Amino acid sequence: MTSDSSSGSKDFIRTLIAQDVKAGKHGGxxxxxxxxxxxxxxxxxxxxxxCLNFTVAEEQHGRYNLRFDxxxxxxxxxxxxxxIQEDIRWLGFDWEDRLFHASDYFEQLYxxxxxxxxxxxxxxxxxxxxxxxxxxxxxxxxxxxxxxxxRSVTENLDLFARMRAxxxxxxxxxxxxxxxxxxxxxxxxxxxxxxxxxxPHYRAGNAWNIYPTYxxxxxxxxxxEGITHSLCTLEFQDHRPLxxxxxxxxxxxxxxxxxxxxxxxxxxxxxxxRKLLQLVDEGHVSGWDDPRLLTLKGLRRRGYTPESIRTFCxxxxxxxxxxxxxxxxxxxxxxxxxxxxxxxVMAVLHPLKVIIDNFPEGQVEDMNAVNNPEDAAAGSRTxxxxxxxxxxxDDFREDPPKKFFRMTPGQExxxxxxxxxxxxxxxxxxxxxxxxxxxxxxDPDTRSGGPQAGRKVKGTLHWVSAAHAVSAEVxxxxxxxxxxxxxxxxxxxxxxxxxxxxxxxxxxxxxVEPSLADAKPGTPYQFERQGYFCVDSDTTADxxxxxxxxxxxxxxxxxxxxxx
RNA sequence: UGGGGGAUCGUCUAGGGGCAAGACAUUAGAUUUUGGUUCUAAGAACCCAGGUUCGAUUCCUGGUCCCCCAGCCA
Numbered sequence: 001m002t003s004d005s006s007s008g009s010k011d012f013i014r015t016l017i018a019q020d021v022k023a024g025k026h027g028g029x030x031x032x033x034x035x036x037x038x039x040x041x042x043x044x045x046x047x048x049x050x051c052l053n054f055t056v057a058e059e060q061h062g063r064y065n066l067r068f069d070x071x072x073x074x075x076x077x078x079x080x081x082x083x084i085q086e087d088i089r090w091l092g093f094d095w096e097d098r099l100f101h102a103s104d105y106f107e108q109l110y111x112x113x114x115x116x117x118x119x120x121x122x123x124x125x126x127x128x129x130x131x132x133x134x135x136x137x138x139x140x141x142x143x144x145x146x147x148x149x150x151r152s153v154t155e156n157l158d159l160f161a162r163m164r165a166x167x168x169x170x171x172x173x174x175x176x177x178x179x180x181x182x183x184x185x186x187x188x189x190x191x192x193x194x195x196x197x198x199x200p201h202y203r204a205g206n207a208w209n210i211y212p213t214y215x216x217x218x219x220x221x222x223x224x225e226g227i228t229h230s231l232c233t234l235e236f237q238d239h240r241p242l243x244x245x246x247x248x249x250x251x252x253x254x255x256x257x258x259x260x261x262x263x264x265x266x267x268x269x270x271x272x273x274r275k276l277l278q279l280v281d282e283g284h285v286s287g288w289d290d291p292r293l294l295t296l297k298g299l300r301r302r303g304y305t306p307e308s309i310r311t312f313c314x315x316x317x318x319x320x321x322x323x324x325x326x327x328x329x330x331x332x333x334x335x336x337x338x339x340x341x342x343x344x345v346m347a348v349l350h351p352l353k354v355i356i357d358n359f360p361e362g363q364v365e366d367m368n369a370v371n372n373p374e375d376a377a378a379g380s381r382t383x384x385x386x387x388x389x390x391x392x393x394d395d396f397r398e399d400p401p402k403k404f405f406r407m408t409p410g411q412e413x414x415x416x417x418x419x420x421x422x423x424x425x426x427x428x429x430x431x432x433x434x435x436x437x438x439x440x441x442x443d444p445d446t447r448s449g450g451p452q453a454g455r456k457v458k459g460t461l462h463w464v465s466a467a468h469a470v471s472a473e474v475x476x477x478x479x480x481x482x483x484x485x486x487x488x489x490x491x492x493x494x495x496x497x498x499x500x501x502x503x504x505x506x507x508x509x510x511x512v513e514p515s516l517a518d519a520k521p522g523t524p525y526q527f528e529r530q531g532y533f534c535v536d537s538d539t540t541a542d543x544x545x546x547x548x549x550x551x552x553x554x555x556x557x558x559x560x561x562x563x564x
Numbered sequence: 565u566g567g568g569g570g571a572u573c574g575u576c577u578a579g580g581g582g583c584a585a586g587a588c589a590u591u592a593g594a595u596u597u598u599g600g601u602u603c604u605a606a607g608a609a610c611c612c613a614g615g616u617u618c619g620a621u622u623c624c625u626g627g628u629c630c631c632c633c634a635g636c637c638a
Binding site: 009010035036037039069071072074075128129132133136137138139140141142143170171173174176183184185186187189192195197211213214215218234235236237238239240241260267273315316317318319320321323324325326328329330332333335339344373374403405406414415416417418420448453454457458459460461462526528529531552553554555556558559 | 632
């Protein structure tokens with residue numbers, strides 16, 4: 001834990017905030033906020049920002065707000081507002097009564113704009129968007145003043161009031177800060193503060209015909225809420241001088257400090273709202289909660305726990321250099337969490353029939369199985385054993401490679417929590433040669449807990465009793481993309497061309513132990529020797545569906561791969 | 565050839581004028597009725613060049629490379 005106080009090392013933001021607290025800045029108060037725009041669903045990158053903002057405040061005994069940055073009505077929607085709140089609560093954060101909206105401040109923001117005009121710090125420009133762009137200059141050439149820059153305060157006030165009143169078409173006028181058209185920082189070349197948008201706001205209704213831009217609304221919203229430290233991502237670094245300018249020009253009481261950090265990027269996926277939306281809209285995934293997506297809804301459905309996501313966010317740390325986290329780091333976080341809490345069960349994904357020839361027909365024995373070896377309090381359960389079983393196809397090889405410790409003719413293996421068996425013969429399809437069933441004998445003395453149970457055998461297999469098994473559908477997921485950085489669209493190649501055609505495998509006829517019959521959606525399990533799975537929301541009374549959250553580490557797969 | 569940031573193991577993150585630390589990943593071994601877990605061990609890094617210094621990854625100078633900015637998006 002890099003940011004854990006026990007490690008003694010803090011990230012640069014925590015260090016800075018601790019200094020501010022010590023110095024008594026803002027009276028030693030720390031107040032942060034998470035400011036999503038309600039125009040999309042949250043993903044793991046947002047989780048990093050949420051965890052940072054909220055835990056930093058908690059650590060300093062401060063507060064944190066949730067604020068919807070809803071200044072662009074043409075893109076925003078209530079559905080996102082609801083969804084975002086759900087996701088943050090699910091992550092385990094509580095903003096208590098501090099839920100705010102930039103749209104709550106529209107009237108105050110308007111008054112600040114009027115002040116700016118009065119003070120000669122803002123003017124109404126009547127140039128078109130194209131003309132403004134043309135006048136802005138380039139990265140290397142400075143811009144030129146708009147002819148409207150010298151408008152009188154009176155005229156500006158009049159025009160701005162009429163903009164608000166809805167007298168003008170969209171785009172007819174705009175309110176601009178009067179800063180410096182020759183600034184090397186393009187954001188300071190008289191940035192737009194208000195634009196006319198004669199569309200209803202999902203929250204403010206038809207009250208407004210003009211809406212403030214991010215650069216104007218954000219610093220003032222922070223100030224109005226008494227935010228002490230305004231954390232945002234790196235791309236806003238260039239906006240910091242403007243953030244400062246707005247607070248100074250408006251002469252606010254609370255002057256928040258903007259601090260930037262690197263956003264989270266992950267391998268083999270995309271994170272931008274635009275691309276995510278495209279994947280959903282074009283049907284490349286089933287929806288925003290598709291388990292292959294790193295949206296919070298997707299991760300949740302996949303079986304990731306809030307704790308694992310928060311741990312992961314702590315572990316990746318906070319810095320200013322942009323990088324890409326490898327997927328295994330996320331997988332490690334969920335394995336670690338689920339290893340501690342998931343009940344173990346036996347489930348056969350690719351069934352192969354096994355018949356114990358010397359086991360009495362019709363006899364059923366209840367085998368005692370431990371629910372979670374990591375947690376004695378989890379107790380145990382009973383699993384029925386009978387003459388006909390299913391084992392995993394991969395667990396049988398007629399012609400085994402070296403170091404194959406599973407079932408193979410003549411070799412003894414243990415059936416977990418049951419008996420040691422030996423394969424005697426194989427029944428094959430005469431046409432195809434496919435293995436239809438495997439016949440074994442068992443040693444009655446080796447029953448789990450019995451006199452010979454301790455006998456050393458190399459392999460232990462999971463199994464289910466054919467007569468008692470419950471059918472289930474299991475969905476296996478692999479990475480959505482085949483390229484580490486699909487967003488890097490070199491040579492005009494679109495990120496969608498890197499979509500992994502094998503990212504979803506549906507196994508319609510798996511056999512799981514009977515204790516799973518009434519498993520509830522969302523419950524995590526470890527299918528022994530295979531991975532962590534959770535009950536999917538598609539599960540119905542007569543159809544069980546599981547998602548594989550993550551596979552167990554598989555050292556046999558490594559050995560096998562190496563020998564090839 | 566404007567401005568703003570950044571560069572430490574494969575990846576992420578610490579540190580800091582004197583043995584470069586942790587996590588993930590990798591490799592080897594031990595334990596194991598999950599080829600899981602756990603444990604032990606190993607390999608693995610300071611962008612480059614000068615300068616200051618007894619000593620520079622750290623300080624200075626000059627480079628190189630990467631990211632961001634020309635929305636009436638956030």
